[in-house]
Amino acid sequence: MLDLLTPNIVDTDTFDLAVIGAGSAGFSAAITAAEDGARVALIGYGTIGGTCVNFGCVPSKAMIRAVETLHTAKAAARFDGVKATASVTDWAAMVAQKQALVDDLRAAKYVDVLPNYEGVTYIEGQARFAKDGSLQVGERIIRALKVIIATGSSPHVPDIPGLDGVDWLDSTSALEQAELPKSLMVMGGGYIGVEIAQIFARAGVDVTIVTRRGLLPEAEPEVSKALTKAFSDEGIKVLDGLAYDSFEKSGEGVTLHTTHNGAAVRIEAEKLLLATGRVPNTGSLALDVAGIDTNARGGIVIDPQMRSTREGVYATGDVTGTDQFVYMAAYGAELAAKNAMNGNTLNYDNSVMPAVVFSDPQVASVGLTEALAKAAGHEVVTSVLGLEHVPRALAARDTRGLIKLVADKNSKKLLGAHIIAPEGADSIQTAAMALKMGMTYDDLGAMIFPYLTTVEGLKLAAQTFEKDVAKLSCCAG
Numbered sequence: 109m110l111d112l113l114t115p116n117i118v119d120t121d122t123f124d125l126a127v128i129g130a131g132s133a134g135f136s137a138a139i140t141a142a143e144d145g146a147r148v149a150l151i152g153y154g155t156i157g158g159t160c161v162n163f164g165c166v167p168s169k170a171m172i173r174a175v176e177t178l179h180t181a182k183a184a185a186r187f188d189g190v191k192a193t194a195s196v197t198d199w200a201a202m203v204a205q206k207q208a209l210v211d212d213l214r215a216a217k218y219v220d221v222l223p224n225y226e227g228v229t230y231i232e233g234q235a236r237f238a239k240d241g242s243l244q245v246g247e248r249i250i251r252a253l254k255v256i257i258a259t260g261s262s263p264h265v266p267d268i269p270g271l272d273g274v275d276w277l278d279s280t281s282a283l284e285q286a287e288l289p290k291s292l293m294v295m296g297g298g299y300i301g302v303e304i305a306q307i308f309a310r311a312g313v314d315v316t317i318v319t320r321r322g323l324l325p326e327a328e329p330e331v332s333k334a335l336t337k338a339f340s341d342e343g344i345k346v347l348d349g350l351a352y353d354s355f356e357k358s359g360e361g362v363t364l365h366t367t368h369n370g371a372a373v374r375i376e377a378e379k380l381l382l383a384t385g386r387v388p389n390t391g392s393l394a395l396d397v398a399g400i401d402t403n404a405r406g407g408i409v410i411d412p413q414m415r416s417t418r419e420g421v422y423a424t425g426d427v428t429g430t431d432q433f434v435y436m437a438a439y440g441a442e443l444a445a446k447n448a449m450n451g452n453t454l455n456y457d458n459s460v461m462p463a464v465v466f467s468d469p470q471v472a473s474v475g476l477t478e479a480l481a482k483a484a485g486h487e488v489v490t491s492v493l494g495l496e497h498v499p500r501a502l503a504a505r506d507t508r509g510l511i512k513l514v515a516d517k518n519s520k521k522l523l524g525a526h527i528i529a530p531e532g533a534d535s536i537q538t539a540a541m542a543l544k545m546g547m548t549y550d551d552l553g554a555m556i557f558p559y560l561t562t563v564e565g566l567k568l569a570a571q572t573f574e575k576d577v578a579k580l581s582c583c584a585g
């Protein structure tokens with residue numbers, strides 16, 4: 109319990125729970141506690157709704173779907189006797205339409221939701237801890253029995269000489285550009301860099317991705333390689349193994365001086381997008397004053413029950429520096445609220461956390477990679493199935509991608525699934541359920557899957573552990 113509190117203090121600024129940050133995690137925590145009858149202060153700073161709806165998931169996916177139509181038209185050439193064309197006629201209109209969707213969803217999923225919860229008081233302002241554990245928001249002091257920190261993350265700005273002398277975009281401003289540049293340099297090969305690079309490339313911009321470790325360096329190597337090939341085939345340049353030396357302004361744009369295999373390489377573009385990761389938003393909170401620890405990457409240290417190093421204070425979402433996906437933020441928030449308010453001891457479990465990159469082909473994974481499974485002490489077997497063996501991909505004349513399954517050799521239990529496929533994202537949840545249920549690859553291979561679906565590839569990949577899929581007849585019975 110927080111130091112200054114006595115149970116009989118009752119004034120308008122005393123609550124059962126204070127939630128700092130009104131993004132996805134903050135809303136989930138506040139609603140969960142309010143549904144259980146708690147009086148909640150939801151303290152929001154910046155645009156209500158936070159990253160996902162305003163600057164992240166929604167605007168990026170809206171733009172991805174818009175430019176997909178341009179690619180689909182080009183891809184029609186795969187089919188004999190078909191010709192289609194599509195082009196950007198008004199980029200600013202596309203951006204405005206995306207923004208209208210963002211505004212609608214912010215209203216529907218956040219602003220308009222609040223009045224349904226009488227127990228939640230929305231307080232606008234930047235919260236900061238005092239030593240006694242109370243919170244200062246502007247002139248107000250907020251006292252609460254428990255606090256949940258859900259302040260999210262912001263784009264990381266790398267420390268590279270000359271960067272402060274050039275203009276750059278981050279993921280937020282990139283998705284707001286009303287005009288298309290001629291060329292774009294994307295620094296960073298993580299999922300945000302990859303998704304935004306493809307948006308601009310498909311809209312006709314000359315895109316170069318510069319990275320130290322290639323595209324999606326945490327993914328299975330086969331997946332990163334397949335994505336790099338797909339991007340190169342679309343004309344997106346991917347440079348890896350670079351050491352970044354310095355930036356300078358040049359002509360109409362930016363020059364990056366790098367070193368590659370000991371040789372100096374200059375890369376120029378009209379615009380620069382920094383996509384080198386996200387850093388937890390802790391700077392405004394005075395965590396040190398309250399004795400709340402952060403780790404080397406700046407995330408708030410929490411235990412599996414979402415408890416920080418200060419009693420009564422919990423944290424969830426991007427501010428913890430891990431699992432930076434909106435559904436994990438909301439899941440952790442629900443646990444934190446239940447543990448904080450009901451005395452539960454629920455543990456956070458990310459062992460079957462699906463992760464999706466909305467590139468094309470899409471990348472989706474769940475569970476362990478081959479390397480992580482080995483590091484965890486398993487004797488590992490894998491199955492890698494190219495999409496040329498999946499009937500749906502053949503019918504679509506689009507065999508970009510593969511499915512890789514990872515299993516324990518002795519028990520045959522599935523440990524991980526990794527998909528890169530044009531419509532691969534939705535298939536990952538089937539693999540997630542298989543992992544959750546502790547299925548073996550024999551179990552998965554014996555299940556009935558609908559013919560010709562992308563998810564059928566999972567069955568074929570499961571059978572590939574012990575059979576040569578090329579020798580199977582239709583429907584892999």
Ligand SMILES: Cc1cc2nc3c(=O)[nH]c(=O)nc-3n(C[C@H](O)[C@H](O)[C@H](O)COP(=O)(O)OP(=O)(O)OC[C@H]3O[C@@H](n4cnc5c(N)ncnc54)[C@H](O)[C@@H]3O)c2cc1C
Nearest residue numbers: 129131132133153154158159160164235260425426433434
């Ligand atoms: C370009 C992009 C695309 C993405 N796409 C996806 C996707 O497709 N799927 C997916 O699952 N995830 C995606 N994400 C990640 C997802 O958006 C985040 O994981 C999620 O929004 C984190 O939620 P949160 O509640 O932890 O933080 P946020 O939503 O960032 O909310 C935190 C809030 O706290 C506020 N705040 C900060 N400090 C204070 C303070 N002192 N006092 C009060 N308030 C404060 C912030 O202003 C913010 O409003 C994407 C992210 C980006 C950037």
